[in-house]
Amino acid sequence: MADDGEWMLESIAGYLSSPDWIIPIADFTENNCSVFDDEDENKLTYTEIHQRYKQLVERLLDNYMQEVGITEEQFLEASSALTVNKTLQAVFQPVLATHDFQMFRSLMVQKNMELQLQALHVIKERNGGLPECLTDGVDVMSELEKKEMNILQEVLRRSKEEYELEKADRIQEKDETASTSSSLSEALLGTACDSVNGINGTSQENELKEYGVLKTSPPSCERKTLPALRPPVKGSGPADHMTSEILSDCDSSRRLTDEEGLQQRTEYLKQQRDKLHALKRDQTLKTPTERAPVAPDPRHHTQEISVEEKKKLQKRKHLAEKLKEEVIKK
Amino acid sequence: MGEVQKGLFSVIEKLKGTTEQELRIVLLGLDNAGKTTLLKQLASEDVNTITPTQGFNIKSVSCDGMKLNVWDIGGQRKIRPFWKKYLENTDLLIYVIDSADKKRFEETGLELSELIDEENLKGVPLLIFANKQDLATASPASEIAEGLNLHTYRDREWQIQACSAVDGEGVQDGMNWIINNIVKKK
Incomplete structure (x- = not known):
């Protein structure tokens, strides 16, 4: 037994x-x-x-x-x-x-x-x-919020592009109205831009405002289509500088977004843009004089955000590493 | 197959190697009666952060060399149909009543009588806590006992105990009844 x-x-x-x-x-x-x-x-x-x-x-x-x-x-x-x-x-x-x-x-x-x-x-x-939503710690960022962030980034990117176009136009305008002093004003503008570079305090809200401001001048866009005007060679200098920056920014934002959702996002973005358009148009009708002085500022904000964003990303990665270690040890 | 389970159960008891005997206690009652508060009071835990129970809570309390496994199951109307899934092998039913909620005395009485008729609770001792005695509008335990016709329960041991789960008043008296009438008889 x-x-x-x-x-x-x-x-x-x-x-x-x-x-x-x-x-x-x-x-x-x-x-x-x-x-x-x-x-x-x-x-x-x-x-x-x-x-x-x-x-x-x-x-x-x-x-x-x-x-x-x-x-x-x-x-x-x-x-x-x-x-x-x-x-x-x-x-x-x-x-x-x-x-x-x-x-x-x-x-x-x-x-x-x-x-x-x-x-x-x-x-x-x-x-x-790890994707951003996971590196943030516990899943603080929901799928929806993540989407929203991507949309926001896309909006910002487009606003930059738009600003670029507008800037080129403005230069054209200047050239037209004061052809003799164009080079001088250009140079002044350039140095002014550089000096403001170090200023911080960028926020998404600012960005959006900027975006709104940029959208305020549909007339100048139209002017661009006029066949008689040709952008001066000098004017394209700073613009090129900007575009290269934009491109690098675009790259990083693209990496974050997934291909599938892109279509959807662009749809959504267009709607957002249209809303902003409408809003801004209303505002500019009320205060048309404010347009010119505000315009140059935002450009530097856009430069700042890339640096800040990078810092943030670095921080998040660090946090994620820590978190993972803790969890695994546990 | 049922026999296998019964047999397995005894094996498992041995395998666990627990010298302690275990007692399965189910804590039921209407929503907002104070079941979870009572449970936490029994387990000497904080009773200030309790939210309505959507599922169930389990606490094990050692008492007189015996391990009391107390199951507190949510009392909301939509959860009540699930109660009967938790009644198997129950050694004691604790039923909690909000003594100040006179409007629902009838409802709580109906739920209790349905439980008493459950096959799985046949002959299972019953302890009723007439809770929330700290409220001025609370009915005394004797009145509630009368309303529930407790004196007609002859197929089991029963006890009604006035208490206030929030401040712990009367809870120990109820536990003493459990020890004297169930734990010691096991």
């Missing part, structure tokens, strides 16, 4: 370590663990999942006993011997979890965390880094 018991114990332990047992149990936990968080309160679905888990274990053990040809009594007797053996106890844990909800819950929570970490790992390996 003692020999019998020993043989059975080995057989049971062997079964509990075999793929016949491990795979269905692992499948079950992996497929059902996503709802298990480590909140204090349990969800009602936990009970339902626990119930299904019990049924699965019952079915597996039933099959096993039939296959091996042992009775329930024999099985139970042999299993009792497991109490003595610590290493076998661990193997038996998934069985114990059928009757211990707390144990089952902690198994599921643990599995959920494992999968999340794995997912993070995969994302990082594939993209070389």
